Amino acid sequence: MTAPHIIRHAAEYAAHLLGFSALGIAPAHADQGERLQNWLAEGQHADMEWMERHLPARLNPELVLPGVRSVIMLTYEYPRHDSRCTSGAVARYAQGEDYHKLLAAKLADIDETLSFYGGTQRCFSDSGPISERFFAAQAGLGWIGRNGLLIRQHGGSYCFLASILTTLELPYDSPVTNRCGNCHRCEQACPTAALKNGSCDARRCLSYWTIEAHQDMPDDIRAAQGNHLYGCDACQEACPWNTPRPGAPLRPIDPHLLMPATFAAMSSEKLSQLSQQEFEQLFAGTPIRRIGLEHLTANVRNL
Numbered sequence: 477m478t479a480p481h482i483i484r485h486a487a488e489y490a491a492h493l494l495g496f497s498a499l500g501i502a503p504a505h506a507d508q509g510e511r512l513q514n515w516l517a518e519g520q521h522a523d524m525e526w527m528e529r530h531l532p533a534r535l536n537p538e539l540v541l542p543g544v545r546s547v548i549m550l551t552y553e554y555p556r557h558d559s560r561c562t563s564g565a566v567a568r569y570a571q572g573e574d575y576h577k578l579l580a581a582k583l584a585d586i587d588e589t590l591s592f593y594g595g596t597q598r599c600f601s602d603s604g605p606i607s608e609r610f611f612a613a614q615a616g617l618g619w620i621g622r623n624g625l626l627i628r629q630h631g632g633s634y635c636f637l638a639s640i641l642t643t644l645e646l647p648y649d650s651p652v653t654n655r656c657g658n659c660h661r662c663e664q665a666c667p668t669a670a671l672k673n674g675s676c677d678a679r680r681c682l683s684y685w686t687i688e689a690h691q692d693m694p695d696d697i698r699a700a701q702g703n704h705l706y707g708c709d710a711c712q713e714a715c716p717w718n719t720p721r722p723g724a725p726l727r728p729i730d731p732h733l734l735m736p737a738t739f740a741a742m743s744s745e746k747l748s749q750l751s752q753q754e755f756e757q758l759f760a761g762t763p764i765r766r767i768g769l770e771h772l773t774a775n776v777r778n779l
């Protein structure tokens with residue numbers, strides 16, 4: 477049988493070659509506490525009812541992968557630069573191609589490597605019933621900030637998280653110290669006061685209202701929408717850990733995640749008048765395609 481640290485090394489090597497910026501490992505049965513249940517009980521998930529359905533699996537990874545022992549957590553950088561285009565602000569994570577697809581292909585390669593060592597895996601990136609921020613923190617990749625996001629001391633929060641549940645027993649990492657200190661900048665910067673007690677209330681979050689919601693935006697949220705066309709980065713822009721530090725290593729950004737020039741230069745007038753065919757052509761294979769033309773034009777009209 478191959479020694480666990482050799483398997484870990486093989487996974488790290490594969491992850492590095494595939495462009496992931498860091499890898500950490502947590503025990504699959506780490507105690508998640510009651511934060512998620514409380515958040516759901518308070519209705520903070522708004523109309524994302526799938527979150528209630530996922531609860532048993534979220535709390536018990538055994539239901540997702542019988543025999544699971546370890547959760548490998550990975551970070552993948554997305555663009556850090558200013559997210560405004562001509563028509564409004566698009567969240568940095570959503571500017572280019574759909575990351576679900578991009579990362580699924582990469583995760584499948586690591587899955588194959590681990591299978592070679594006798595593991596059975598399930599892989600996700602924002603696509604499955606697993607608390608990705610919780611496991612990323614347990615795996616020592618960063619801490620959960622007051623904006624609810626996973627923050628790295630040397631890299632901030634502008635990254636996707638991806639997870640691999642595996643039946644292999646691997647060497648585990650330890651959580652790192654929370655470095656938010658007395659800072660509350662994210663809470664102060666949130667346009668809708670959605671942040672409290674270290675988590676975000678989706679009922680007030682612009683990311684929810686401009687992407688996930690299947691209901692009309694309430695007037696008080698609409699009044700605070702500002703130039704947010706799709707998603708919101710305000711609580712990340714305010715975070716000092718997202719300011720590049722002198723001497724910090726430059727992290728290359730996958731060109732697939734950059735915004736195409738045709739979209740970047742498009743006016744809000746043009747965007748609000750797109751035909752279905754033009755919408756499909758412009759946004760095929762991007763996260764924006766997911767919300768559909770009607771939701772996008774409603775967002776544009778509020779700008």
Ligand code: B12
Pocket residue numbers: 508509511512515567568569601602603604605606607608609610620623624625626627633634635636637638674675676677678681683684687688706707708709711
């Ligand atoms: C639902 C969801 C949303 C919803 C709800 C947001 C929310 N409050 O979680 C909406 C649509 C609003 C949303 C918005 C955004 N999201 Co989102 N979202 C998710 C999703 C699918 C589930 C999150 C969830 O379960 N939330 C409920 C809360 C209660 O659970 P949790 O955040 O996992 O919290 C756990 C831990 O944080 C832990 N915990 C927290 N504090 C503490 C303290 C202690 C002591 C302990 C023990 C545990 C603990 O307890 C919780 C339960 O396990 C995850 C992917 C995933 N499967 O995890 C992506 C995810 C969290 N989203 C992500 C992103 C990028 C965003 C946005 C930045 C997008 C944007 N620019 O518009 C915003 C940021 C909003 C914010 N400030 O949180 C990334 C975060 C990457 C990162 N660096 O952290 C994720 C991980 C997707 C991914 N794979 O990359 N999101």
Ligand code: SF4
Pocket residue numbers: 623665666667668669670671676680681682683707708709710711712
């Ligand atoms: S994403 Fe925007 S609206 Fe949501 S919590 Fe962060 S700053 Fe507030």
Ligand code: SF4
Pocket residue numbers: 621622623624627655656657659660661662663714715716717
């Ligand atoms: S802005 Fe301040 S409080 Fe908020 S996550 Fe960043 S360091 Fe923590």
